[in-house]
Amino acid sequence: MSVARHTNLMRTLRLLSATIVSYVFANGLMALMGTGLPHLGMVQTEAVLLGVLVGCLMFPVTFIWIIATRYFLSVSAGMLAVAIAMVIFAPKLVSG
DSSP states (O other), rough: OOOOHHHHHHHHHOOOOOHHHHHHHHHHHHHHHHHHGGGOEEEEEHHHHHHHHHHHHHHHHHHHHHHHSHHHHHHHHHHHHHHHHHHHHHHHHHOO
């Protein structure tokens, strides 16, 4: 495998994983805000709308951060772990 092909493959994998991690993080944030904010006194529909707005803002921010960072694997792994935790624990807020 040539150096150019290896570099292109690494860029492609970095973009693909940054897209997936950013999506899961934004989705987890939306779910957590949509289910958690009503417990703090916010109306359910407003909490969901706020969660969607914040999630849509956080997707490009996290994507750019993951792409721009020097420590790509550690940032991606950490954000993916946090995102999975948000997705797992958000439904538990609804059930009590």
